[in-house]
Amino acid sequence: MAQNIYDDPGFFAGYSQLNRSLHGLDGAPEWPAIQALLPPMAGKRVVDLGCGFGWFSRWAAAQGAAGVLGIDLSARMLARARAETSHPAIAYQQADLETLELEEARFDLAYSALAFHYLADFPRLVATVHRALAPGGHFVFTIEHPIYMASTRPGWLARDDGAHAWALDHYAVEGPRETDWLAPGVIKQHRRMATTVNALIAAGFTLAALDEWAPSPAQLAAQPALQDEVERPMMLLVSARRG
Amino acid sequence: MAQNIYDDPGFFAGYSQLNRSLHGLDGAPEWPAIQALLPPMAGKRVVDLGCGFGWFSRWAAAQGAAGVLGIDLSARMLARARAETSHPAIAYQQADLETLELEEARFDLAYSALAFHYLADFPRLVATVHRALAPGGHFVFTIEHPIYMASTRPGWLARDDGAHAWALDHYAVEGPRETDWLAPGVIKQHRRMATTVNALIAAGFTLAALDEWAPSPAQLAAQPALQDEVERPMMLLVSARRG
Numbered sequence: 290m291a292q293n294i295y296d297d298p299g300f301f302a303g304y305s306q307l308n309r310s311l312h313g314l315d316g317a318p319e320w321p322a323i324q325a326l327l328p329p330m331a332g333k334r335v336v337d338l339g340c341g342f343g344w345f346s347r348w349a350a351a352q353g354a355a356g357v358l359g360i361d362l363s364a365r366m367l368a369r370a371r372a373e374t375s376h377p378a379i380a381y382q383q384a385d386l387e388t389l390e391l392e393e394a395r396f397d398l399a400y401s402a403l404a405f406h407y408l409a410d411f412p413r414l415v416a417t418v419h420r421a422l423a424p425g426g427h428f429v430f431t432i433e434h435p436i437y438m439a440s441t442r443p444g445w446l447a448r449d450d451g452a453h454a455w456a457l458d459h460y461a462v463e464g465p466r467e468t469d470w471l472a473p474g475v476i477k478q479h480r481r482m483a484t485t486v487n488a489l490i491a492a493g494f495t496l497a498a499l500d501e502w503a504p505s506p507a508q509l510a511a512q513p514a515l516q517d518e519v520e521r522p523m524m525l526l527v528s529a530r531r532g
Numbered sequence: 533m534a535q536n537i538y539d540d541p542g543f544f545a546g547y548s549q550l551n552r553s554l555h556g557l558d559g560a561p562e563w564p565a566i567q568a569l570l571p572p573m574a575g576k577r578v579v580d581l582g583c584g585f586g587w588f589s590r591w592a593a594a595q596g597a598a599g600v601l602g603i604d605l606s607a608r609m610l611a612r613a614r615a616e617t618s619h620p621a622i623a624y625q626q627a628d629l630e631t632l633e634l635e636e637a638r639f640d641l642a643y644s645a646l647a648f649h650y651l652a653d654f655p656r657l658v659a660t661v662h663r664a665l666a667p668g669g670h671f672v673f674t675i676e677h678p679i680y681m682a683s684t685r686p687g688w689l690a691r692d693d694g695a696h697a698w699a700l701d702h703y704a705v706e707g708p709r710e711t712d713w714l715a716p717g718v719i720k721q722h723r724r725m726a727t728t729v730n731a732l733i734a735a736g737f738t739l740a741a742l743d744e745w746a747p748s749p750a751q752l753a754a755q756p757a758l759q760d761e762v763e764r765p766m767m768l769l770v771s772a773r774r775g
Contacts, residue, residue, distance in 0.1 A: 436679065436700065446689045446697060454689060456697035457679065461746035461762040481765075482725055483742035496739045499726035503704035519704045522724075 291387045291407050292476045295341075295363035303471035313344035318515060319431065319502040319524050323402070326429050326498055326528040330354045333397040336421065338386055338414075338430075339404025343370030343379070349400075350376040358396075360384050386414055391421035398422075401430040403524070406438060406477050409465075411485065415492040419531060426531040428494060434501060434522040438466055438479045455521035482525065489529045500526035534630045534650050535719045538584075538606035546714035556587040561758060562674065562745040562767050566645070569672050569741055569771040573597045576640040579664065581629055581657075581673075582647025586613030586622070592643070593619040601639075603627050629657055634664035641665075644673040646767070649681060649720050652708075654728065658735040665774040671737060672772075677744060677765040681709055681722040698764035725768065732772045743769035 294300050308316035317323075330352035337346045340359030349357050359381045361367050367381050374381070386408055399418045408414055418428055437443065439460040445453040463484060466477050486496060501522040504515040517523075537543050551559035560566075573595035580589045583602030592600050602624045604610050610624050617624070629651055642661045651657055661671055680686065682703040688696040706727060709720050729739060744765040747758040760766075 436703070440697065442691070442697075446691065446699070448685070448689065448699075452701070454683065454685075454699035454701045456689070456691075457700045458695070458697045458763045460679070460764050461744070481744050483744045486729075486739065486742050490739065490741065496729070496733065498733065499729050501704070501724050501726045520701045521703050525726075 291362060291385050291409070293362050294407075294472060294475050295361075296365050297472050300472035300475070301363075301365050309344075310342060313342075314348055317402075318504060318508055318512070318518075319526065321505075322500050322502050322526055323429070323431060326500065326526060327400075328398060328427050330398075334395065334423075335398045335400060336360065336391065336396045338389075338399060338401035338418075340370060340381065341366045341402075343374050343381065345400060345402060346370070346379050346381075347374055347376060349398075350378045354378060354398075356380075358382060360386070360389065362386070389414065389417055391417055393420050394423045395421050396423065396426060398427045398429065403431055403433065405430060406433045406480075409478050411478070411480060412488045412491070415488050415494070419492045419494060422531040424531060427497075428489075428529045428531065429527070431502075431524050431526050432485070433477065434525040435460065435479060435482050435485075436521050437523045438477055441466065443468065453520075457521075485525070485527070489527070493532065494529035495532055497528040497530050498526075499528075502526055534605060534628050534652070536605050537650075537715060537718050538604075539608050540715050543715035543718070544606075544608050552587075553585060556585075557591055560645075561747060561751055561755070561761075562769065564748075565743050565745050565769055566672070566674060569743065569769060570643075571641060571670050573641075577638065577666075578641045578643060579603065579634065579639045581632075581642060581644035581661075583613060583624065584609050584645075586617050586624065588643060588645060589613070589622050589624075590617055590619060592641075593621045597621060597641075599623075601625060603629070603632065605629070632657065632660055634660055636663050637666045638664050639666065639669060641670045641672065646674055646676065648673060649676040649722075652721050654721075654723060655731045655734070658731050658737070662735045662737060662774055667774060669774045670740075670771070671732075671774065672770070674745075674767055674769050675728070676720065677768040678703065678722060678725050678728075679764050680766045681720055684709065686711065696763075700764075728768070728770065732770070736775065737772035738775055740771040740773050741769075742771075745769055 314320045333354045335349045335354045335357045337359045340361050346357045346359040357379045440458050446456045502524040557563045576597045578592045578597045578600045580602045583604050589600045589602040600622045683701050689699045745767045
């Protein structure tokens with residue numbers, strides 16, 4: 290079973306204060322780039338894998354999705370998602386993505402934001418999603434970028450002149466990385482970019498696009514701290530298609 | 533026109549002393565990983581883009597390729613390739629990959645090793661290769677990994693405890709990088725991994741596999757210095773298919 294860190298009270302309290310938790314999709318600077326990868330929602334049957342507070346599920350329903358199934362491991366997150374959702378097209382379900390079962394050809398779009406880097410068995414999830422999509426179905430997801438995850442001691446190192454560079458090491462060593470983000474001992478799973486892409490291809494997906502998200506000039510002007518994202522990507526956006 | 537650094541006498545002298553120049557394909561530790569991406573050569577019409585001393589062209593011909601066209605910008609490299617080649621299936625041609633023209637549907641495999649990171653206009657080359665391949669044709673190439681190229685001051689930074697980490701910065705800033713490798717002022721072109729992959733997809737290719745090359749345990753035991761390649765990838769191997 291995946292670590293259920295989102296139900297840790299300290300983690301949950303911290304996570305609830307993030308911009309993306311307070312302001313939803315518009316609080317996530319990568320949201321415009323994700324939208325560019327998404328098909329039109331009208332009439333789509335959508336599964337939202339790691340739906341959290343349900344921001345995307347509600348957006349998809351508001352855009353005309355025929356149905357949205359939001360899935361998350363965290364009881365706390367689902368409780369808030371349910372409390373904030375009244376749209377009849379949305380249902381929520383508590384499940385672990387490591388052991389998830391989905392009906393065959395049940396969905397037109399599988400979406401996930403910043404959840405899969407917690408999974409130890411990514412190929413199993415990809416095979417499950419492939420089966421669950423109708424032919425021509427879309428698979429759009431974001432994960433932490435492997436450049437961001439690779440180091441066993443991630444962070445910035447100072448150069449002699451005071452400039453900083455992101456520390457990269459252990460890139461080829463895949464597997465768990467323990468970090469203290471909002472709570473001590475959060476476990477993430479580092480995979481190389483090639484490993485993620487090859488898992489999709491092996492399952493039968495056709496890769497449609499990658500985006501190593503970086504801020505636009507306007508975003509950078511409004512939020513100078515996003516310069517870090519120019520130096521090293523924190524997020525990888527992936528779009529694939531079931532043939 | 534691309535910088536013709538390989539015809540710089542100092543660069544050429546240094547390059548000629550590299551393991552991969554002295555020992556050919558077997559002097560390149562990534563060669564087994566490249567072979568895993570290649571289709572059988574028998575009967576194939578092959579173009580070798582940036583053929584250098586012709587090691588791959590000769591290997592392909594020896595494996596039964598129907599014909600091999602080796603293309604390089606460097607007169608010095610082509611002179612040595614021609615001097616060392618007697619196979620009737622091989623022809624060499626001097627051309628700049630930035631402005632290369634190839635006949636339509638003329639080849640079954642386009643191959644390139646560590647050449648495309650010198651090109652400013654990668655999409656033009658990809659479109660040229662797509663047109664030059666017959667339907668079902670293979671496109672297999674290696675480039676310097678963008679993690680290796682990104683920094684404006686590439687190299688290792690020391691941590692307090694003496695461990696080292698690769699310096700990553702300016703990853704999202706694509707364009708020229710000047711380095712002093714074998715000669716001062718070598719110009720390479722940094723592109724993000726997503727940019728390379730998306731250029732292939734935009735031209736009509738289907739991505740078949742990526743490999744961010746790292747040494748095998750046996751290679752690491754034989755050459756401990758290859759540990760650097762575990763910390764951060766130096767090479768990206770790409771396999772794509774024309775539909």
